Amino acid sequence: MTGSELTRAGAPASYGVTELAQLPRLGGLLAKGATGSVGKRPGGGVRLPEVAYQVADVDTAGEAAHLAAYLRLLGEPASEVLPAGFLHVLAFPLATAVMVRGDFPLPLLGMVHLRNTARVLRSVRLGETLAVRAWAQDARAHRRGVQVDLVAEVLVGGELAYRGVSTYLAKGFTASGGAAPADETSREEWTAPLPTARWRLGGGTGRAYAAVSGDQNPIHTSSLGAKAFGFPRTIAHGMYTAARALAEVGPARRGEKYEWAIEFFKPVLLPSTVDVAIRYADEVSTSSTNGGASTGERGFVYDGWRSGKNTRHFRGTVTPL
Missing domain, CATH: 3.10.129.10 (Hotdog Thioesterase)
Known part of the structure; x- marks a missing residue:
């Protein structure tokens, strides 16, 4: 080529x-x-x-x-x-x-x-x-x-x-250029839905994902490294949580061609228990999933949050194309 x-x-x-x-x-x-x-x-x-x-x-x-x-x-x-x-x-x-x-x-x-x-x-x-x-x-x-x-x-x-x-x-x-747009998501009211999965993430989750991704950023692999950047302990890679949510949807439901999106909120401290909800997009109101942007009727919406709390870690969509 x-x-x-x-x-x-x-x-x-x-x-x-x-x-x-x-x-x-x-x-x-x-x-x-x-x-x-x-x-x-x-x-x-x-x-x-x-x-x-x-x-x-x-x-x-x-x-x-x-x-x-x-x-x-x-x-x-x-x-x-x-x-x-x-x-x-x-x-x-x-x-x-x-x-x-x-x-x-x-x-x-x-x-x-x-x-x-x-x-x-x-x-x-x-x-x-x-x-x-x-x-x-x-x-x-x-x-x-x-x-x-x-x-x-x-x-x-x-x-x-x-x-x-x-x-x-x-x-x-x-x-350079104009001012930052208003951050509507930060003011959005959100209540955790019923979970469809629960992830029990051990303290070594960051090291395990680092081994397959190559991303050895110390905030994910070292307690001292995490504390140097203001975290009380190591945090999970964002792309680990994103990819695991994609796996929860599964290859049969997402199809051969698909769009996958995620937005990150609070980091996942390790060890931690994360509740996840995978739902059909047409079951979720547009105001609670995409800040007013339509998800359409096809595909799936997912949310992740700290188990037992209203601390939201991420939200995203998987849409067959």
């Missing part, structure tokens, strides 16, 4: 393309991001690097053991189909490589994961060769700083199979 064929997908037309020979290792990137975060301070506007990273030939034939471990941990049935959460894991190092560039204006350390949206437009199977690309776009105001989208795409034979958008917040920074 040529570079020109890869550039026809979704990166902004003004962006240049940097081709890498292989997907980078996440551990080294996180160390580089920690070091590079020290010199990145609020001041002036935020200008993102206009570059997309891409790897043209990612062979998944050797991913069988990795995929099996991921599926077991998240509660997905054994399969040769790579679910959206696993595609996120594959592409995450490339997105991280963008965030640790010297000209990326926001610090990797302390970035808050706000939400994730992914679309699976074609099943991706073990053994297929993938093209993976990632870039940052749309730095914009948030009431607590600047939010930015990290976009990752996976193509098979030149066909877009997966597109994921992860939105992060850098506190204290200022975006």
Whole structure:
């Protein structure tokens, strides 16, 4: 596959393309991001690097053991189909490589994961060769700083199979342009529904997900690391809770093509018990699920909260396409 064929997908037309020979290792990137975060301070506007990273030939034939471990941990049935959460894991190092560039204006350390949206437009199977690309776009105001989208795409034979958008917040920074929109969600009244599942998450949950995702951020794996960032103990990865909710919906109900979205609220402290409710979208009023945005009648809505409390951890949707 040529570079020109890869550039026809979704990166902004003004962006240049940097081709890498292989997907980078996440551990080294996180160390580089920690070091590079020290010199990145609020001041002036935020200008993102206009570059997309891409790897043209990612062979998944050797991913069988990795995929099996991921599926077991998240509660997905054994399969040769790579679910959206696993595609996120594959592409995450490339997105991280963008965030640790010297000209990326926001610090990797302390970035808050706000939400994730992914679309699976074609099943991706073990053994297929993938093209993976990632870039940052749309730095914009948030009431607590600047939010930015990290976009990752996976193509098979030149066909877009997966597109994921992860939105992060850098506190204290200022975006050029208008003021932050009103945060209606923070004022939304919410009452926990009847749970359909209960997750008992042990203290090692963060380390277990780190082993299959490569994300060894110390807030998830180390009590001391978590306390250094203001948490009383380790917290679960947001993408662990998102992927486990996706598994609760299940491959039969979400279908081969689907959209998967999640918004994060309070972090899940470990150990913890989380109640989860999976419901048909047409059973849930639009005002209580999407802040007024219609979910439509198809698909599923899910919520997660601290068991026995009204502490909401996340909400999301899974919609067959």
